[in-house]
Amino acid sequence: MAKSRMTAATAADESGYQPDMLAEEEPRYLRRQKPVEIRKRKFAKRSWAFYRRLLIVLGVLLACGWAVFVAGRFFLYSPQVLLTRPEQIELTGGQMVGREAIVSKFYADRGRSVLRVPLEERRRAIEELPWVESASVQRILPNRVRVEITERTPVAFLRSGTDLALIDARGVILDRPAGHDFQFPIVSGVQESVGREERERRMQVYEEFMKGIELIRAGSSEMVSEVDLSNPKNLRVVMTGLAGPGSEGQAVTIQFGNDNFVKKYEMLVKNFGEWQASHGRVQSIDLQYTRQVVINPEAGSAAAPPAPEPAAKKQQPRKKR
Numbered sequence: 001m002a003k004s005r006m007t008a009a010t011a012a013d014e015s016g017y018q019p020d021m022l023a024e025e026e027p028r029y030l031r032r033q034k035p036v037e038i039r040k041r042k043f044a045k046r047s048w049a050f051y052r053r054l055l056i057v058l059g060v061l062l063a064c065g066w067a068v069f070v071a072g073r074f075f076l077y078s079p080q081v082l083l084t085r086p087e088q089i090e091l092t093g094g095q096m097v098g099r100e101a102i103v104s105k106f107y108a109d110r111g112r113s114v115l116r117v118p119l120e121e122r123r124r125a126i127e128e129l130p131w132v133e134s135a136s137v138q139r140i141l142p143n144r145v146r147v148e149i150t151e152r153t154p155v156a157f158l159r160s161g162t163d164l165a166l167i168d169a170r171g172v173i174l175d176r177p178a179g180h181d182f183q184f185p186i187v188s189g190v191q192e193s194v195g196r197e198e199r200e201r202r203m204q205v206y207e208e209f210m211k212g213i214e215l216i217r218a219g220s221s222e223m224v225s226e227v228d229l230s231n232p233k234n235l236r237v238v239m240t241g242l243a244g245p246g247s248e249g250q251a252v253t254i255q256f257g258n259d260n261f262v263k264k265y266e267m268l269v270k271n272f273g274e275w276q277a278s279h280g281r282v283q284s285i286d287l288q289y290t291r292q293v294v295i296n297p298e299a300g301s302a303a304a305p306p307a308p309e310p311a312a313k314k315q316q317p318r319k320k321r
Contacts (some may be wrong), residue, residue, distance in 0.1 A: 002083065004149070017236060019300060021053060025195050029159075031286065049248055051150075068109070078113075079209060080142055080143060081113045081114055081115070081141070081142045081143050082111055082112065082113055082114075082143060083106065083109050083110060083111070083112055083113075083114060083117070083143065083145065084110065084111060086103045088143055088144050088145065088146050089102070089103055089106055089146075089147060090140070090144060090145070090146045090147065091147050091148075091149070092146070092147070092148045092149075092256070093148050093149045093150060093151065094149050094151065095151060096131045096151050096174075096180070097129060097131045097132060097149060097151060101127060101129055102129075102147055102149070105122055105125045105126055106145065108121060109122075111133055113141075114139050114141065114142070114143055114144065114145060115139065116144060117137075117139065119137045119138070119139065120137075122137050123135050123136065125139045126147065126149065130152075130172060130173070130174050130175065131151050131152055131174055131175075131177075132150070132151060132152070133149075133150045133151060133152045134149070134150045135147060135148065135149045135150070136148045136149075140277055151172075152168045152172055152174060153169070154166035154167060154168050154174055154182065155167065155168055155169050155170055155184065155203070155206070155207065155210075156184045156185050156186065156187040156203075156206065156227070157182070157184050157185070157186045157187065158173060158186075158187055158188075158190060159186050159187070159188045160191055160192075160193070164186065165183065166175065166184075167190060167199075167203065168203075169203050169204070169206075169207050170200050170203065171190060171196060171197075171198075171199030171202070171203045172196075172201040178225065185210075185221075185224045185226060185227055186225070186226045186227070187206060187226070187227045187228075187229055188226070188228050188229065188230060189228055189229035189230030189231070190202050197239075201232075202229040202232065203229075205232070205235060205258070206227055206229060206230065208261065209227070209235060209237070209256065209261045211263040212261045212265065213261070213262070213265045215262060215268045216262060216265050216269060217251060217269055220265070223239045223241045223242065224238070224242055225238040225239060225240055225251060226238040232258065233257070233258050234255055234256075234257055234258065234288060235256040235257065235258060235261070236253060236255050237252070237253070237254050237256060237257075238251050238252070238253050238254075238310050239251070239252055240252070242268070242269075242272045242282075243272065243273065243276060244273075250281070251282040251283075252282055252283060252284065252285060253283065253285070254268065254285045254286075254287060255284075255285070255286045255287060256288070257287065257288035257289075260290075261305045264287045267287070267293075268285065268287065271293075275293075275295050277296045278295075279296060282295060282296060283296055283298070284296055284297060284298060296315065
């Protein structure tokens with residue numbers, strides 16, 4: 001018996017049998033599990049620190065929310081931030097625009113917080129006033145509004161029937177403010193019946209002419225009495241003082257056409273004395289044509305185009321290139 005056991009053990013050794021390998025091949029549920037150590041944590045202590053931080057955060061949020069609520073009610077409903085008097089509206093830059101015209105745009109805001117004033121809407125309403133070119137509106141806490149305006153600059157009187165209004169370089173018609181004295185030429189042909197864009201184009205022609213003649217002779221714009229812009233193809237101007245000192249009472253009507261104002265006026269200045277010596281008193285001059293000058297066309301007097309020969313030039317002194 002013992003011999004058979006030894007034989008079996010020897011056979012097992014010879015076949016490579018190893019008990020450890022057999023143990024590895026056993027099902028896991030038959031093996032004895034290694035005990036796992038469970039660490040007990042102090043849950044109560046960690047939970048208290050977490051909830052304490054949470055309560056602090058919630059408290060801060062509630063305090064901030066309450067502060068915002070109180071500040072909002074103050075700035076929206078407190079009597080200290082309400083517009084109640086016209087003196088709370090500050091105005092700068094206004095000379096021609098009356099203060100009452102500006103304050104009237106804020107009548108709807110009386111008794112309202114400055115934070116509830118629609119600034120952009122009020123700015124647009126102020127810019128609708130004829131004399132106002134641009135405006136800005138700002139809140140000044142706690143209870144003031146600042147308005148700054150840029151006024152239009154008139155450049156001429158506008159003849160409208162028997163009355164005279166003012167007009168700026170962009171064709172905007174302005175009322176004449178009381179107590180202000182202006183010295184401008186009188187323009188016609190840009191009444192309200194003319195569209196705004198067309199008025200602006202015609203006034204640009206006026207500005208071009210006035211600036212151009214100043215380049216030829218300083219002070220020439222002061223000699224302009226009237227400018228007719230009704231015909232875009234022919235600028236008609238009434239000027240005085242062309243004959244020099246003492247001739248301020250002599251008015252001359254000049255037709256400049258629609259271009260080359262500077263060259264034509266330069267020719268007028270250089271030759272006016274000669275034309276007057278040849279034709280007597282000059283009442284009107286037509287400069288519409290490039291190579292022809294017409295003196296007193298109503299009387300039939302004219303200066304023909306210049307002749308190529310010097311002799312013919314002497315016989316016709318009125319001919320100018």
